Amino acid sequence: MSTHPNDVPSIHTPSSLEPTRPETGHSIARMRETDGTLAPFQLEQRRMIHREESVRMQSDAFRGIRTRLLGLAGKQNFVTLVVSVSPRSGGSFVTRNLAAAFAFDEAKTSLLIDCNLRYPNQHKAMGVEPDTGGLIDFLEHPSIGVEPILYRTGIPRLRLIPAGKSRENSGEYFSSFRMRTVIDSLRSRYADRYIFLDGPAVKGSPDARILSDLADFVIVVAGYGRDTPGAINQAVANFEPDKLAGVVFNQTP
Ligand SMILES: Nc1ncnc2c1ncn2[C@@H]1O[C@H](COP(=O)(O)OP(=O)(O)OP(=O)(O)O)[C@@H](O)[C@H]1O
Numbered sequence: 001m002s003t004h005p006n007d008v009p010s011i012h013t014p015s016s017l018e019p020t021r022p023e024t025g026h027s028i029a030r031m032r033e034t035d036g037t038l039a040p041f042q043l044e045q046r047r048m049i050h051r052e053e054s055v056r057m058q059s060d061a062f063r064g065i066r067t068r069l070l071g072l073a074g075k076q077n078f079v080t081l082v083v084s085v086s087p088r089s090g091g092s093f094v095t096r097n098l099a100a101a102f103a104f105d106e107a108k109t110s111l112l113i114d115c116n117l118r119y120p121n122q123h124k125a126m127g128v129e130p131d132t133g134g135l136i137d138f139l140e141h142p143s144i145g146v147e148p149i150l151y152r153t154g155i156p157r158l159r160l161i162p163a164g165k166s167r168e169n170s171g172e173y174f175s176s177f178r179m180r181t182v183i184d185s186l187r188s189r190y191a192d193r194y195i196f197l198d199g200p201a202v203k204g205s206p207d208a209r210i211l212s213d214l215a216d217f218v219i220v221v222a223g224y225g226r227d228t229p230g231a232i233n234q235a236v237a238n239f240e241p242d243k244l245a246g247v248v249f250n251q252t253p
Pocket residue numbers: 013014015016017018047084086087088089090091092093094116119121199200201250251252253
């Protein structure tokens with residue numbers, strides 16, 4: 001696969017997943033909240049896809065990316081890194097929705113890991129309180145084990161590992177032996193578990209490239225009308241061509 005973006009398969013995510021106003025479904029939402037599963041309007045508040053017709057275009061786009069990754073991978077489960085070309089282009093949005101698209105398949109589970117240590121955001125976006133720590137806490141104190149840092153998200157079969165304490169020297173953590181070991185063990189523990197790393201933007205940080213060493217596939221997210229072809233080219237050139245699964249053009253609201 002060439003590293004030139006024109007030759008790299010590109011996928012468009014349709015425009016905004018704007019939250020719709022809850023109608024009369026409050027009692028249903030409450031019922032669902034008690035068993036921990038989020039209702040569609042709560043997912044839309046989190047800018048997330050669900051199974052209802054109203055977000056069909058978006059869910060189809062993410063299912064399309066899922067199909068492509070599964071086609072590239074063959075039978076094995078895998079680790080996918082998702083990074084934006086530049087900050088705020090929608091990398092985190094794409095990562096959590098792609099992870100959700102995998103979890104829609106009842107035969108699969110997905111694990112989203114927030115690897116943006118400077119500006120961790122997934123726990124906020126998903127409404128998860130990381131009160132027993134996150135990735136950094138585990139890397140600094142592996143004796144706590146991974147159980148406390150694996151959080152339910154309200155989406156069946158989708159778990160989140162939040163970043164934990166924010167850190168400046170994130171590259172050192174990502175290139176550590178401990179990081180590789182934990183990713184390998186999370187992947188090999190369950191054959192049906194698919195792992196998604198939400199990385200920082202390529203522009204302005206070496207972390208995206210360092211993280212790609214831990215991944216089987218890399219997806220680069222370009223802000224539609226935001227990131228120039230030159231910037232997309234430059235971003236893509238950071239990754240091994242064999243790992244590059246595609247460029248997603250995301251239309252931010
Ligand atoms: N296609 C979209 N539809 C609706 N909301 C979106 C879309 N893309 C991004 N957003 C929203 O735009 C904001 C920025 O997106 P996001 O956090 O995913 O970007 P990022 O590239 O990960 O940013 P950062 O550089 O902070 O990591 C978020 O509030 C996100 O929910």
